[in-house]
Amino acid sequence: MSKQVELLQGTLDMLILKAVSLGGLHGYGVLLRLQQLTGGRLQIQQGSLYPALYRLERKGLITSEWGESENKRRAKFYRLSAAGRKQLKAETALWNDFSAVVAGVLRAVPGAS
Amino acid sequence: MRIWRRKQFEADMDAELRLHIESYVADLVRSGVSVEEAKRRARAEFGSLEASKDECRQAWGLQRLDELRADLRLAFRTIRRSPGFAAITVLSLALGIGANTAIFGVFDAVMLRLLPVREPGRLVFVQTAGTSGRDGPPYPLFELLRDQATTFEAVAAFSGSAMELTADRGRELARGMWVSGNFYEMLGVRPLIGRSLSASDDQTAGPEGAVAVISRAYWQQRFGGDPTVLGRTVYVNGHAVTIVGVIPAEIMSLEPGRPVDIAVPMAFSDPRQRRDRTALWLFVVARLKPAAGIEQARAESEALFRSFMAGVQILPEARKRLFDHIELAPAAKGLNGLRRQFSKPLTALLILAGLVLLAACVNMTSLMLARALARQRDFAVRLAIGAGRGRLIRQNVTEALVLVAISAALGIVLARIGDTALVAFFAEGGHAIVLDLSLNVRVLLFTLSLGVLCGLAAGIAPALRAARLDPAAGLHGGSRSIAGNRVSMKLGRALVVAQVALSMVLLAGAGLFIRSLRQLEKVDLGFDRVGVLSLEVAPEQRLLGSPEWLAAQTGILERVRQIPGVRSAGLTTISPMSGRDRGAFVEVPGFVPQTERDKAIHMAAVSPEYFETLGVPVLLGRDFTAADHGSAPKVAILNETAARFYFDSANPIGGKVRFTNYPRRDLVYEVVGVVGDSLHDNLREPVSRFIYLPVPQSVEPIRRIGLAARCAGDPAGLSEPLRRQIQSVHPGLLVTSVSTMEKQIGQTLLRERLVATLSMAFGAVALVLASIGLYGILAYGVTRRTNEIGIRIALGATRSGVVWMILREGLALTAGSVLLAVPVVLAIGQVAKASLYGVEPHDPLTLASAALLLLVWAAVASVLPGRRASLLDPSTALRRD
Numbered sequence: 001m002s003k004q005v006e007l008l009q010g011t012l013d014m015l016i017l018k019a020v021s022l023g024g025l026h027g028y029g030v031l032l033r034l035q036q037l038t039g040g041r042l043q044i045q046q047g048s049l050y051p052a053l054y055r056l057e058r059k060g061l062i063t064s065e066w067g068e069s070e071n072k073r074r075a076k077f078y079r080l081s082a083a084g085r086k087q088l089k090a091e092t093a094l095w096n097d098f099s100a101v102v103a104g105v106l107r108a109v110p111g112a113s
Numbered sequence: 114m115r116i117w118r119r120k121q122f123e124a125d126m127d128a129e130l131r132l133h134i135e136s137y138v139a140d141l142v143r144s145g146v147s148v149e150e151a152k153r154r155a156r157a158e159f160g161s162l163e164a165s166k167d168e169c170r171q172a173w174g175l176q177r178l179d180e181l182r183a184d185l186r187l188a189f190r191t192i193r194r195s196p197g198f199a200a201i202t203v204l205s206l207a208l209g210i211g212a213n214t215a216i217f218g219v220f221d222a223v224m225l226r227l228l229p230v231r232e233p234g235r236l237v238f239v240q241t242a243g244t245s246g247r248d249g250p251p252y253p254l255f256e257l258l259r260d261q262a263t264t265f266e267a268v269a270a271f272s273g274s275a276m277e278l279t280a281d282r283g284r285e286l287a288r289g290m291w292v293s294g295n296f297y298e299m300l301g302v303r304p305l306i307g308r309s310l311s312a313s314d315d316q317t318a319g320p321e322g323a324v325a326v327i328s329r330a331y332w333q334q335r336f337g338g339d340p341t342v343l344g345r346t347v348y349v350n351g352h353a354v355t356i357v358g359v360i361p362a363e364i365m366s367l368e369p370g371r372p373v374d375i376a377v378p379m380a381f382s383d384p385r386q387r388r389d390r391t392a393l394w395l396f397v398v399a400r401l402k403p404a405a406g407i408e409q410a411r412a413e414s415e416a417l418f419r420s421f422m423a424g425v426q427i428l429p430e431a432r433k434r435l436f437d438h439i440e441l442a443p444a445a446k447g448l449n450g451l452r453r454q455f456s457k458p459l460t461a462l463l464i465l466a467g468l469v470l471l472a473a474c475v476n477m478t479s480l481m482l483a484r485a486l487a488r489q490r491d492f493a494v495r496l497a498i499g500a501g502r503g504r505l506i507r508q509n510v511t512e513a514l515v516l517v518a519i520s521a522a523l524g525i526v527l528a529r530i531g532d533t534a535l536v537a538f539f540a541e542g543g544h545a546i547v548l549d550l551s552l553n554v555r556v557l558l559f560t561l562s563l564g565v566l567c568g569l570a571a572g573i574a575p576a577l578r579a580a581r582l583d584p585a586a587g588l589h590g591g592s593r594s595i596a597g598n599r600v601s602m603k604l605g606r607a608l609v610v611a612q613v614a615l616s617m618v619l620l621a622g623a624g625l626f627i628r629s630l631r632q633l634e635k636v637d638l639g640f641d642r643v644g645v646l647s648l649e650v651a652p653e654q655r656l657l658g659s660p661e662w663l664a665a666q667t668g669i670l671e672r673v674r675q676i677p678g679v680r681s682a683g684l685t686t687i688s689p690m691s692g693r694d695r696g697a698f699v700e701v702p703g704f705v706p707q708t709e710r711d712k713a714i715h716m717a718a719v720s721p722e723y724f725e726t727l728g729v730p731v732l733l734g735r736d737f738t739a740a741d742h743g744s745a746p747k748v749a750i751l752n753e754t755a756a757r758f759y760f761d762s763a764n765p766i767g768g769k770v771r772f773t774n775y776p777r778r779d780l781v782y783e784v785v786g787v788v789g790d791s792l793h794d795n796l797r798e799p800v801s802r803f804i805y806l807p808v809p810q811s812v813e814p815i816r817r818i819g820l821a822a823r824c825a826g827d828p829a830g831l832s833e834p835l836r837r838q839i840q841s842v843h844p845g846l847l848v849t850s851v852s853t854m855e856k857q858i859g860q861t862l863l864r865e866r867l868v869a870t871l872s873m874a875f876g877a878v879a880l881v882l883a884s885i886g887l888y889g890i891l892a893y894g895v896t897r898r899t900n901e902i903g904i905r906i907a908l909g910a911t912r913s914g915v916v917w918m919i920l921r922e923g924l925a926l927t928a929g930s931v932l933l934a935v936p937v938v939l940a941i942g943q944v945a946k947a948s949l950y951g952v953e954p955h956d957p958l959t960l961a962s963a964a965l966l967l968l969v970w971a972a973v974a975s976v977l978p979g980r981r982a983s984l985l986d987p988s989t990a991l992r993r994d
Contacts, residue, residue, distance in 0.1 A: 026129075026132070027129055027130075027132070027133050028132065028133045028136040028137065031133075045160060046133070046137075046158055046159040046160065047159050047160030047161065047162075047164065047165040047168075048160075048165070048168070050126075050129070050130060050133075050165055050168075050169050051165065051168035051169050051171070051172045052172075054168075054169045054172040054173050055172040058172060058173055058174065066125075069132065069136075071136075071139075073132055074128060074132075075129070075132055076125065076128075076129050
């Protein structure tokens with residue numbers, strides 16, 4: 001297993017939005033999807049996943065409905081809403097800008113400027 | 114709100130989290146971990162399940178709700194723990210809120226409410242106006258407006274009139290109204306049953322003949338709510354009329370407060386009156402077209418009015434007085450007679466009720482403050498273990514609001530009881546005022562906002578106090594060592610001062626109003642009001658003008674005078690204090706009128722012995738006798754004011770008075786007597802000029818006549834024998850308005866009695882509240898000073914000395930507050946001066962009695978804690994910390 005990365009504060013919401021944008025998922029599914037997407041390199045506090053989901057649903061960024069899980073259990077499925085799609089797009093752009101700027105700064109070598 | 118789905122929320126959340134953990138466990142087991150180990154790891158990696166749930170709840174916005182619920186629970190628990198405190202607070206606040214709601218209900222009904230008709234905002238009254246005011250236009254002008262005005266959608270007319278109504282062989286005087294056929298159509302009033310009137314009913318020869326509609330109240334009370342009343346024929350002033358509909362009672366006319374029994378199309382009213390081009394007896398109301406502005410409508414009406422006036426023969430003076438121009442007045446609230454009559458007393462009562470509420474609010478604040486002090490240790494503990502100050506404030510305010518909510522609910526119940534009494538109060542007597550005081554949104558909103566204001570006001574001071582608390586100090590001490598104590602005591606005293614001052618204002622106000630009423634009741638009327646029975650006799654319509662009616666008048670007097678217990682009796686066309694009045698214009702040789710007004714005089718036709726019956730002295734000349742019959746020389750009697758006005762110091766006997774406002778030119782009467790002045794209608798106004806004529810020589814046909822009988826005993830007991838005797842004179846006579854003179858006078862003082870009675874009740878409530886407040890602060894002081902008092906007693910202070918010490922404190926506090934209140938009383942007195950009678954706003958006697966009353970109550974309220982202090986056992990008192 002490769003080295004684990006700490007989750008940056010405030011990025012969990014964005015990752016959840018991305019995870020559910022690829023198709024409806026229940027809570028545990030979100031966790032699996034994120035682990036799969038990050039290759040298991042991202043440390044996610046399982047206990048903080050649900051408050052984040054509730055918060056996003058409350059804000060109207062994701063919607064939920066009850067359905068049946070793979071093993072025939074009643075499960076709550078989350079799906080990206082139109083507002084969530086917009087938010088995800090905006091946050092992705094912001095993140096890309098931000099990481100580019102930060103990376104640029106960190107690449108700087110003494111005397112180069 | 115998700116509050117109702119709370120259980121569902123919890124179950125769903127639980128299921129979701131469980132699924133997560135179980136799925137994880139299953140996955141772990143699948144990867145080869147033992148079941149036990151998998152379960153352990155799943156739990157550990159998830160973290161605290163409860164913490165996660167809590168965060169979810171918070172994310173969902175449920176935390177505030179939970180806190181509110183906890184606050185409410187705590188509030189109810191504390192209220193239950195000190196029921197005495199709660200009872201006093203709730204009761205006093207409920208009285209305050211109830212008084213305000215009740216008075217505001219009346220205020221709303223009289224002053225604010227729009228007529229329940231279609232689009233009341235587009236209705237206007239069309240009035241002819243001049244220097245002497247505004248009045249409805251004559252009927253021909255109404256017809257002109259109705260038929261030709263283009264800015265109005267419709268123009269309708271109405272006019273109240275007593276109507277003789279015969280149905281089922283019973284005859285009675287109904288409160289009737291003439292209406293133009295389109296009246297109810299224009300207002301958009303739907304009938305309860307049957308049909309309403311329509312424009313075609315203006316023609317006498319409709320398919321159903323003459324028709325009428327009756328009010329719901331009359332339908333219920335006269336016809337027992339029987340639906341077969343439709344199609345029934347009744348006789349109105351002798352004309353057969355078919356009842357075709359029942360109108361919801363409250364919107365029978367546009368006169369708020371005035372009950373109407375039956376409405377008949379104008380076609381059946383007196384045709385002479387309808388043809389008269391200068392008679393003012395109508396109210397005309399019009400509905401503006403949506404596109405028409407009020408100015409445009411006025412201009413058009415004015416033009417029609419000018420063309421109408423071109424064909425009217427009228428004296429230039431009269432034209433200036435009454436027929437100068439047209440004015441339009443908004444009609445959304447109906448005629449404003451009732452509003453004008455009650456706007457001042459109701460405003461005064463609303464202010465007084467507001468003061469009572471303020472006193473109740475202050476009372477609640479000081480009680481809550483005292484309790485916050487008692488719970489200081491409790492608050493300190495909660496602060497010390499980490500409760501937020503915001504939460505403490507919120508909890509206090511919640512508690513106050515809970516108390517207020519209970520009080521408001523109780524207050525509304527009290528207001529309903531009060532309103533029932535008020536409705537009865539207004540409906541009493543011959544000129545009943547019917548008010549609809551059912552609860553409405555406006556009244557409820559008023560109560561609600563009062564309640565919230567009170568709750569916040571009373572809850573915030575103690576809450577802030579609690580929040581400022583230093584937990585260390587609060588935890589340490591007994592009652593003595595708490596840092597904020599002296600400040601709280603000061604605030605508490607300030608509140609009590611405010612309370613006592615408020616009750617001083619209310620008591621002094623009540624005193625002034627009561628004194629005014631007493632003064633008015635004692636006014637010298639110029640006649641003796643005690644023991645006089647008064648009633649009215651109306652003949653059947655067909656008897657009017659017939660010799661039978663004339664004979665009946667003498668017959669009535671003869672019969673009545675024979676009834677045992679009747680000392681004397683007389684007839685008059687205008688009974689004093691009955692609300693009836695009649696005016697005329699006269700010319701007196703040698704008298705030069707300065708203004709048109711100088712020619713005006715009140716007029717009544719009276720029988721011999723009338724003055725004697727009332728106890729009005731004949732000052733000069735003689736009374737009328739039986740010899741002054743219809744064909745005898747015309748004679749008149751003046752009252753003193755009229756005699757002095759027209760004849761100055763000359764002897765009026767033998768002088769000639771000519772009536773100038775009638776077509777006949779020969780109405781010259783010789784003055785044969787002068788009688789003492791007596792008040793006619795308004796106790797507050799000076800005596801007006803009066804001319805009396807003998808009944809058979811009346812200048813106007815007599816349609817009804819008033820009878821006054823002086824009785825040996827209680828006049829009320831004679832009303833039945835009198836009624837029977839009068840009816841036995843002629844079966845066509847109708848006896849109405851039976852009352853005693855004293856009652857009739859009482860009715861003219863309705864407003865004064867309303868204000869005096871209510872302000873007295875308010876004053877009493879304020880007095881009780883002030884005593885509670887005073888008692889509270891003194892009792893608290895005694896508790897706080899237990900050690901000190903213990904030392905005093907130990908050092909030899911006498912019991913009575915201790916009582917006196919506390920009593921002195923209470924009295925000093927009260928006296929100070931009373932002094933503080935005096936300028937406020939004087940200021941309010943100045944404002945209310947116009948409503949007072951025979952008493953100055955700074956009347957020392959009233960102020961002194963109010964102050965004395967307060968001091969006596971204060972003494973009672975202070976002696977109780979004083980006694981408790983004096984009974985302290987010094988050894989126990991000293992050992993207390």
